[in-house]
Amino acid sequence: MTESGEGGPDVTQDLRVPWEEDPGDLYEHAPCGYLTTLPDGTIVKVNETFLAWSGYERTDLVGRRRFRDLLGAGDRIYHETHYAPLLNMRGSVSEVAFDLIRKDGRRLPILVNSVLGRDSSGLPRAVRTTVFNATERRSYEKELLAARRAAEASEQRVGALQQVVADLAAAPTAAEVGDAVVRAPGAAFGAEGAQVWLLDADRAQLTLLAGADGGAPAGDDIPLASSRPVARVARRGDLHVIGSVAEAEKHFPELAETMRRTGHRTMVLLPLTAGFAGESVGAEVLGVLSFGFGEERELSDSELRVVRLLGHQAGQALDRARLYDDARRREERATFLAETTRALDEVPRLLPRARRLIDRLVPRMAEWAAVRLQVGPAPLLAGEGGPVPDPERLAQRVALVTANNKAELTDDGPDRDLAVLPLAVGGRVLGTLALRMAPGRPPASAEASFLGDLADRVALALENARLYEQERAVARTLQRSLLASDLPGDPRFAVETHYQAAAQDLEVGGDWFDAFLITPDKLAVVVGDVVGRGIDAATTMGQLRSAIRALASAEAGPARLLERLDRFVDRVESARMATVAYAEVDLSSNELTYACAGHLPPLLAEPGSAPAYLLEGRSGALGTLAGRRARIEHRVPLAAGSRLLLYTDGLIERRTRGIDAGFAMLARAYAGRRASPLPGLTAGLAANLVGPEHADDVCLLCLALGTEDRLERSIGADPQLIASLRADLRGWLASHGVDEQTAQAVLLASSEAVANAIEHGYRNDPFGIVDITTVVSAEAVEVRITDRGDWQNPHGDLARGRGLRLMEQAMDEVTFDRTDGTTVTMRRARGQR
Template structure:
């Protein structure tokens, strides 16, 4: 080797190796394949390396095959659409990937580099191609792709888990936790179906909480069931069923369900509240099941994500359970407080029992019943449905009532029915039976709540029973002090009504009385003693007795009140009592009256508007201010007049002026001027006071004289017929109608009115039936008129039993259907025997 002048090697000179290189051998055995092709792709030269890779013989290729003929079907298209155009435009292509089909049919991944050679005129002349074996590179690429896909799947699972964790953090209830968890298997693992099961508080049953298919929550099972879900809940370990065949070996029932649903793999995951990694033996709160439509083996990384999901879901369920328990305790405490308050507001025993039932159904139970051991037959109230088996329930109620111990669960047909004693002071008053929602037995928390509820209800019902018992005693005492021996006489009629305050146990001091001073002088009185209780009732009795003792034919109302003032001086409790007292001369129809601090009487005369009698007034009894002289006033009463005496409870209200009360009473009294006297006082009290009132109400109505013509208007209510009969009987007696005729007229009139209500006002409860009766020297004539729309013909009515009876009782019966229907009935008066 020559050296340069600088003493180093001369790199410009050709290096020589110790052996000779044959160019032909280099070409044939190069580490890549060489092809020489004509412009149309026909192979004209190929090296030994290419032949060794492909298994072809040289003579099978040279001049016989084109390069594209060696490619796979898909690559042939790629050759024509990409390789050939690029080579023609660029004169070269680099590292273009193809699959070359070997002589034995196997494929060889290759990379192709080609150069297009042209002649001096620029026309394509030859294509020189180098081919590299890309088998290892293709495998490496597949490994990279698989790793990438695995990373993407892992990232997707982590993302899905992160989303579930975020959703669980916001879930406040078990239902919300279930809805969040049930979405995770689909997004994280591609599961086709998922369902979440929740273990109840007493660890006795599993119920479906959420699912991805309709009806997924319509299922529950006992924890001791043989189903795989129950087994996973008992054992607390993850269970993966990779195939239907595996399910058939261990869980035939599950295998059948998988067949029906088209599932091939199932995962059963316990939802635990223990520490991460602590699965077996941890506190299992539920189970997540999800399934795949193909057989699926979970990788280790997937199993780690599945277990982490079970832990996160279990923690969320535990948090929701604590939240639900706290909220439930708060709601039940509020429910107990509100129930106690509601029961205390209702003083009556049965109304308290019904109020309790109304509060329980449907908020606490779907059916409830209270049975009280009060009276010979007992009392009962129930609501909701369906009711339990009556025979079995009766046995349990009798047992609880006997030993006073609650039975929170039953057996047989009614396992969800609880029976609790209602006790107070060690005495069992009755029982409370409840039927919980279907499939939900009372849990331990329910037991504490129901026991507390029964204790409170028992005490409230016992207080109501004692209240009613004392109230009954008080009312009996009060009614015994009221007048019960009111006089009867054809010349007048007296109707009274007393209504005790509904919200007060103590008796009041309101009272009425009517008595004959002489055979021809009638006294009527209404009074009100200040205060309540036994003292007021005793004072009322003393005043009533004093008035009867002091009333004489010569004294008169003013003089009697003056004597009462002296009586009150000796009876301090009677001071400031108010009295309205009137005396009626039955021969002259003259009435003398006086008011000692009392509300004025209301007089209704035939054909005139009602008017208040405002004369004859002075202060209350025992009033020390002013003169002790009392005044009185006299007024003539026309035949058929009605006088109303009343106490302040009828019209006085705290929220309005008393003038409005006077006006309402006068208007209501005028509207009932044609009503039968029986029931008139009670009807006025019902109209002006109702059933709920804070004060006693006392009324006395006096009807004076004999009406020449009876005219009454009654509502379309069959109850009114009895009142009309009583009123008409008195009127007929005042006209000396014999008993046989009286009975006949009353029966015929009742039938006619009943027909008018039934046929004329069948669809009109506000209809009015007018009744007019006249008595002459030789006959009684009664006319019944309605303005209804009868739904049957006159012939059909005539064939009815009612009309037959009318014809039998009366001598002459006619119908007029010009305006509504009028029945005119006439009966001749019989000679008295």
């Protein structure tokens, strides 16, 4: 050994190899492949290592193949689009991964490093490439990739669980919990056909809460005592994993059939429990989650831990949802009771109130409901919905509840979820409320407290309505007793009146009418309206009516009578501001004198003329003259057959329209009834303009004056109108002095002819019109009945039946004209036959 430097040993002499290295051998048998290619990629030199790896002979490659020809299709594209441009641009490329296609077609993973050599002018001359075998590296990468995928799957399961936990935290109801849970198996495990079953402890059954693609149809309830796997898991509270159809066939035959139908090869049934995590003892089962896989698979321990954790989280969420549902249901019940009470109070009448109750119950709370009240000799009934319980069994339950004053609640059998509740006030049973709980509602037994509160409120509301109707009937009787009932009768005039009380007002109103004879030849008619309502208004109304009768005289006249009433209201303060339309008719001269104290103007219809309002003779309401005591009146001559209408403001005044529109509507309606019989005319006007549910009193008086030379009337094709026509015709015949026997014959024949015209001429036309014209001479009475209907059989019953025989027996002559419709002309001589 020799020293070097400052005396140290020279170790380089000992590092020499004992043989001389051959550079050519180093190139050929290097641990990597070497190859040299021209710039176009043609291989010009390759070592033995590369040939051994590729399986080619040197003569197969040198000068014959390009390097890229040895690569797979995708790698060739990458070589052309990325590798070659990068090499030309940078001069070298390192660790590019390719798949080398060996001569036998197998793939060899390789890593490639290339350097581009250039000549003195900088042009590409050759590419030197080293190739490394990457087989072991590729295996390591696959193992690493498998581990990464397993980690990603675990992370996916954890993420899915975290997501479902977040969804469950935001799910306030059981239905929303079910929707969140049913998505978890697919996201966490790639499962399919997930279903969530909710345990109903009250009914001891499992109900499908979410998911309907796992073999069970929606709405399929499973008794808890059933042998079905879902019920068994709910009873036992443990996890079941069925790994194959064969295993299911052995232990769960029903589940095996479901798996074959749905294509599942593995099934998981998981109890949803509320309690401490990881503890099964004492944990309450609230439901079951089931899901399946399309292939047989074995769940790993980590997957099973995630499954159990999912069941616990879902159970906790269901427990919270149950508490939330209970609170929400209590709030809903309280709101329903309050709203129902208000809704019933809006309807004062008994039967409408009972019907509104049914409308409130069905279908929101009940599938079917009925109220039965004993309010007289016959029960009052209201019901709606279905299916209706068996009538006989229901009647038995109603009788039992009525007798015992105790509710009957049924949760099973043919009357499932049926409740019959007593409606009692002060210990006295007024009737019963029967209902069947709506689908999805708790059973009747679970709603016993709510149903009891409902029955108590309903009973009180219906009792108040019964008392209201009783008091209302008393009030109406009192009110009508204060109205004039002894209206005068005379062949020279006829009076028709109508009073309609406010539909929803219990108090007596102040509208009134009267008609009386001042002298045998002077008639007074009056309509008035006292301010206010109640007993005071009714008393004032009676005082005014009596005062007018006492103050009216042959010499006074309307203006002086109103002046005396002004002095009267100075002593009767409640009569101040009352309005009056007062008229006197001289029956000998047919002259009308009228005056209006703040009241709406009378409406006069004379033969051949349109109705006109009488706008003269007007002054302020009673007691409002402020020292000015003079009242004015106006005189109008009347033709025979004129009709005068007096009325109160309830007939035409509305908040939704102007008073002029009301006047116009009344005039049109009055003109349309000008040819109608007087009986029923005022009631018809009120029905046309007001309707039954009006909020104000309505009072009308119509005076028909003088004897018409010809009675011309028109009635609709309604048999009920014949009675009004008979009454009108009877009065007209009497005013002309027609004897009783002749009058009866004319009335009988006319009624038969009109009835036949309606029955045969207008059997298919309810809007048809029948015209009646009657003329009286000194010798006879002649009647003409005309219709324009289409008689399907011109002779029909009229030619052969009882109607024609009656007319021929009652009248002297009966003829028919069928030129335009049908006209029956009849004549009867006056006096005895």
